[in-house]
Amino acid sequence: MQPTDPAIFTGVELITLICATLVTAIFLTLSLRAGSAVVAPRANVILALCAFMWSLGGITSSLLEVFGASPEDRWLLLAQAMKMAGAIIWIVPMMAIWRPYVQRPWERIGLRLLQGVALLAALFYLVTYLAGAWGGWFPVPLAQLKESFRFVMAASGAGMLVISGSIRKTESLPRVIRVSFGLVLAGILILTLGLGLRAVCPSGGVTDTLSLLIALAPLVILCGALFLYSKFRFADCFIHQSLFIVMTAIVASVIAVFSQAKGGVWLWTDPDGPEAVRILFAGLAVTILSAGTIALGRILNRLVDRHIFPPPDYGLVIDQLRERLAALRDEEEIGQAVTATAREVLDLEDVRVVTVSEGLAVSLPRRCPRGFVELAPGDPLHGLLPTAGVELLVPVPDRGELTQVLAIAPGRKRRGLVTHEIGFLREVATRISSRRESLRHERALLEKHHREEFLLRQVVESELRALRAQVNPHFLFNSLNTLADLIVTDTARAETMTLRLAQVFRHVLAHSTRPLVSVQEEMDFLRRYLYIEEARFGERLRVSFEIDPETVTRAIPSLILQPLVENSLKHGLGPKLGAGHLRIAASKDAGHIRLTVEDDGVGNAADAVRDPVVAAPRRPDSPGVGLANVRRRLEALYGGRASFALEALAPAGCRATLMIPFTDEALPATA
Template identity: 40%
Template sequence: MHGAVSTTTFFAADLIGYTTGLLITSLLLVLTLRAAKLPGTPLANIVFAACGLLWSAGGLLHAGALAAGHPYASFIARATQALQYTGAAAFPIPILAIWRPFAVRPWQKTAARIVRIASCISAATITALLWYAPVSSAAILRATSYNAGILIVLGAAISLRRDSTLRAVYGPSLALVIAICGATLTIGLARTSPGNSWIGVGFGFIGSHLVLLVLLLAFLLFARFRYADVFIRYGIRILLAGFWATLLSFTAQSPTVMHVAEHASAPAAMHVFVVILLANFFLLSFTFIDDRLTKSVIRWLFREPDYRAALRSLAAALQDVRSESEVGLALEKAARGPLELNGARWVALDPAACPAPLLEGEVVELDRADKLRRLLPLPNVEVLVPIADSGRVTHLLLVAPGAARPGLVMQDLNYLRGAAAQCGNRLDALRREREAAERESREAVLQQQVTEAELRALRAQINPHFLFNSLNTIADLVVRDATRAEAMTLRLAGVFRHVLANSSRPLTSIRDEIAFLRTYLYIEEVRFGDRLHVELDMDPEIANEDIPSLILQPLVENALKHGLSPRPGPGRLWISARAGKGEIVLRVEDDGIGPGAAPAGVGLTNIAERLATLYQDRASLTLAPRPAGGTCAVIRIPRSPR
């Protein structure tokens, strides 16, 4: 038990701090390597993450070596410290490289190039001295700290100007310079403090961890880094856990806790009890602070729009659109506005030129060397977002963030995925609405055609010639054969009853159609007498198959009127319904004068139109002469699946 905070406490804090830093820099390096091929991820980002990893890994190994009892002058302590400060010596190189685009004037470009060259030379020199020089290690470490501070200050003074530097870059860069100067000062004071004094160890601890914490956070403010928000979310969690662990370490060794423990009857048990209470308190506070702190930092760093409000606004806008082009315009507006993109374009998918993952619905990010970028209608495209309609990708959203804004982060990509999904759903709804309208239109046209056919059938039965002949025949039969007159009257009524009963039915069974023809032909047989001989043949297999109602009556009427009526002597009429290979074959044949003398009537045209409406190009009507004389009309209709 100690009555005051000792240097041993700082060893524990160092171990926790460097472990935290190692986790953060490892995460950063993994994410930067993953984003290496994406636009806006320069090599400087990876070098920066590697420098941070060297600093944290070297610091952790050095603190562990000292905590294990190795003296400062031992080989292990010196080697681990050399590893740590190798990262510090190289820190200015990636930072100056990231600032390079903001040196726009000729003198700035020249001076910035000189400073970058100097940073590379100094890094190589310091690294060589750290590992191989026999001079004082403390002097080299101080030189490393001063070198980093001087180069960063020079680079910022040369490259950064308020009028030529983005505000999102200038402020964080200024904070970065201040942090570097602070770290340089505290590390320098630590190296000049006598021995292992409390003040020297404290300054060393603050300086070491100030470098890591502030540099990483400042880096994310201006680096074009795809996974920056992911890194921030997990990085803050790691930092907060490390800070809480450090705070617990200091608190557990504080004079107050030690005083309470020493005055208890069982000091060790009391100390353990107090530490457990403190650990539970920090754990509960961690869960409370972590989420709020992460959201606040991400909102501050990335100035995220209200994605939910933007998606709600897009959903409301999509309710009013009625075409694919309007959906595309709404999506382009929803992408450009909230994300402040340089360009966004809705295009139709070309499967031959698209990567396979895109066809599977995945967002594709194009690297700088991708040949597809040169084929796209929008320059500098970085991201392709698929839009799927009914599970099939039909369109793409081309996204070009532009050089003036930070790179897209994962939250931005998730927003674009959500917007694309909404547009895909709207496309699906529009397609369904269009199909329903087309179906209703076809049904309306079909109903109109059926009605017209029925009216023509009625006119054919009620026209003066038909009605006059039928009534004369009935009047004559009343005197000669009252029974047949009554039967013919009933048959005539049956014809009208069938037409009226099927006025709202576009389809009827073959059985009913043949039954109607029997009734219709009975009247015609009475009128023609012995001159007309009719044969009806129906395949029982297809008796219940559906065909367009009144589809055969115009063909029968055409055969009687234009084929058999002008011919002297008896005539024959054959009507058949047969099953073909996946189709129904309906035939109306006569041995009359043939089709050459028969003009094309509206009845035949109506049949062709009705077949096209119902079956598109899967049904047909042909009219041809019979080899033995007369006419053969054939209708082919696809069979309905059972």
Template identity: 35%
Template sequence: MILGLLVCTAGAAASLFLPPPGAMAHLAQIGRFQGVILLVIGVFFYFSHFRAADLFAKIALRLILGGLLALGGALLLFGPVASATRNMPLPLATETLLAVVILGGAILLYLRLGHWIDLLVERRVFGKRDPRQMIQDFRQQIGSQNSRASLIASIQSAAIEALAMRPEEIQVEPGLPDHTAPPADLLIPILPSSSKPIHLAVSLQGDRRTLLTTEIDLLHEIALYTGKRLNDLEREEERIERVRTEGNLSRQLVEAELRALRSQINPHFLFNSLNTIASLIPSEPEKAEKMTIRLSSIFRYVLIQSGRPFSSLHEEMEFLRTILEIEQIRFGERLSVTFEIDSAAEHLMIPSLILQPLVENAIKHGVTPKIGKSHILVGAQLHDDTIQIRIEDDGHGLRTDNDLDRRLRAHMTNGTGIGLQNVRERLSTLYGTAAALTLTDLESAGCRATMTIPLYGAKNANSSVARGR
């Protein structure tokens, strides 16, 4: 404003006292009109308390810069350039070329200096930080935050820092604006399309009467990035909840399936055991008592394991010993049993009660039909990354071709009820294709049932049981 007064006064005084038409007289005439423009711009700039004051200041200074560059270019073109090209062979062409060069240089200089003018207005005149740097810092800050509360606190603190205002003047309001409360001077949506919309409310109090355009643009940008981050968090929470729900449903389905499979206990073993006890009571009461105690231990173990999906290999082998002791009492000298258990595998976990159907299968199809003595071998050892459990008998096996044996083989390999199909379903439910159950004929006589359980599955089962599952 003062500069405009000085230029206007100096131009008027020069027009009165300098003789025309000299160069200084022309310059004084230009100064009279340009000084008025400077005066008007200065007045607006000095009393600016409106929203676009920063833009007005930038544009005004750019206009002044453009006028100065145009004036300097004109003086250069019609002064030294005109004098230098007057005595050249092609004065008009040379002057035109130099005019284009001067114009291009003035444009490039205007663009470069215009950028510095913007920075001068934002940082020196209005005391603001670089908005681009503030946005970059804000994006890095919210990128590592994973809660709604921390994001709301971050946008509020960023807005307070950007506007240099008090915390009570900037609030993050959930839902629609409250018409009963004092209206906010500026309301910027953060999540406008959400079921729970959020707005950034700015209330101008005290001496602060307006917001600059760059400040409003900055608030809109940080609100936009905050809304995107909140949407990402909502989608991530929904995905986690969906995965958790699907996991719970899958676990419940597997547990229900396993309970249904474990509940299919063969009643023939109970009937045979009770009949044997009844027949031994008159003649051999001591064996009947021993068999009753063993039968009680078996059903106690079944009741205990009914709520547990896994047991240690050692517990399952002791359970099989008790079953086979009862069978030895029932068959007498006809049945002998051998256990070959790798001690390194005894602590690993296997599905509860999964070996009982294999032993019953060996008794029913290997020992019972055979005339004379029979032998059952129960073995378990570690092989590569698996546990291999085998149950062998020296009965007829699977190699004969008569109708009875074909039906027997179909029953053993396909298995219905609590048979081998039950075992295969449990293995498939727990381990997928990593576990297997195979039946093979022995070279001499009999059949071998081999169950393969992945070692990692046994370890996972062990950790699950340790956690109390």
């Protein structure tokens, strides 16, 4: 391949310088955007300024040369002075950044000497070019000045490579510094070798490759310097954009050089062949390289995110936080759980949920179009916050109103927050509002349930009071009928029955407001009631009680057995000739209390009705007020969990069985 037109390399240099200007502008932006709690290191700021001076001066001088400015033109000399000064002085802040990682004493001394030489060289070139720009006097010819500049840069690069020996062997070197260090050294090596080889081979075909390498080497150095700004907020976004800019510049430079290369071997076509073929291959090359640039840019971005800004498993963290919040019912505890998670996952110095004051309420809405507010060191909002060092405010939405914010203070020792970390903070802020909204909804449902339960309880209690009210008059009516008969036939027994009747009604009045009583209390009442019936039956009635001790203190509905006993006496034992037996029992049966009232009276299978849920009266001719009352009370108190059954016994008699849920609630066993 024949030597390429020098104008091509002027174009490549312009592409490189424009790219470098954009990247160095990013440097400066990152330096100025240093967080409120993290002061940008002076070395980073100076490095960004030097790189910007070099790129801006280079663009200006190249454009002036393209438009025909003479070598002694004042503006051209000033632009070249800016370019050279920036290129040499950048060594000083770079060495300052490397200093903590240099181990050997002689290397530290060499580092200091290199910084001093760089400052002196920069001062020399500035004075020389300024004197030539305003006075037209040069101590040495311009051509020799430019050659000496190349020599100084090559020598400085060699010195940096030597000094970096111990840095390369440092095992504890942070990953981001290691990546930055490697790229910077690679660029310095390319630049140093290129300048040295071009001094040896000033002409020839190899010069094209050397010129291209020298032009692109600063981009490699800039890529390495980018990672030195990784501790600043949103550094990942800036690094992604910068890498894409650098990749685009490299591809554009390669296309510019090889598309105009004489000899045509780069496009696999004969230079003497049809022009259309050259255009076709050039278009294909541009398309392939452009697509490759985009794909490579994505790969580089993924590598940067994975190795320089590795994110935690946010999905797992959010799931764990959701489960933790689901168990909390207090809003303050919810805020504490979220802030503790944010501090732990992102290693933050402080995170707080801050109630928005009047001052914050006025300022925040217009400052958070992106969903968060960044605070500069002198921001007046710092005076409205309860904690120092806050860099970021993340609103906690609450039904469209701004009532609270997450105040984020990363700390001075931590790098700035990057995109995925701020996204995580916004997500946990929404978790606060989501949980609070769920909590309000749960409370509303609970209040509604309580209201409905209260109203239902009032209805049930009213119904039970009405049913108990039915029992008392019914029992009194039957007792008075019996008493009226005895007054005529046996006045002595009538007097005894009257006293016992008074005891029974004293018990009924004492328990009239209690829906539930213990099994023992119910049995004691039945004994008093049967005292009255014994006055009517005399020796014809024999009563036995069988009570399981495990059921004595368990709760059952009050007066629930009296209608069954009355039914047995009136329709079973009353019509029977001779003595009769009434058996009353209480036992535990598979999670229920089985209450049994059994007689050997005149009942038979044709008379009895057996239904485990709904029972009919025992005798077809009986109004069954008492038994119907039992059924309705069981339904009101237990729903389908209780049952009532009547069954005929052979050869005669009837058994009434109640199955009532066995509860752990115990009541006093005294009457």
